[in-house]
Amino acid sequence: KAGVTQTPRYLIKTRGQQVTLSCSPISGHRSVSWYQQTPGQGLQFLFEYFSETQRNKGNFPGRFSGRQFSNSRSEMNVSTLELGDSALYLCASSLDTEPGAEAFFGQGTRLTVV
């Protein structure tokens, strides 16, 4: 059974550009969550999708957006990139959104903004 797949693994962008990251959850999983990980802040919750609907959102500016498709694949978009957006972006998938559900993480996309 394939795990959570994130693409691309590495990305270099310049300030002001926009970027789209992709996450394919484990087959059968309908919930996808996104997190930003930086050395200074650790893992921070961005948003959560379930059946194409955003269920929860963290405290990030509107430049960060996402969506989920009917096949549960999810994309995250960051517009007008800033240097501080450089981070490892992780997505996690689970069967449902219950607090006790097991969450499986992808390998992450390492975004560097220069």
Next chain:
Amino acid sequence: KNQVEQSPQSLIILEGKNCTLQCNYTVSPFSNLRWYKQDTGRGPVSLTIMTFSENTKSNGRYTATLDADTKQSSLHITASQLSDSASYICVVSTRGSTLGRLYFGRGTQLTVWP
């Protein structure tokens, strides 16, 4: 304020030795607590997940304990191996919310020396 604090921030031990990592949380209402292992540049991998009623849970050489009264958890690693070198992250989720609303500690960076 919902917070998860981990200690120590970093730890160096010799191969074969045991160690204990600590996690204190103020997250409420509590649903479950998880320990994840994250190798450098990779996504976190679940080690254990414990609910309110569970005091101890083991996964091979990893044993997690939970004291819901004092809101403390520990992760004990026995007979450490070089492959145990990683960041160990304590994660707490709340009742009444969805899976995505996870609260992360900043992790303990464990280095095992030969």
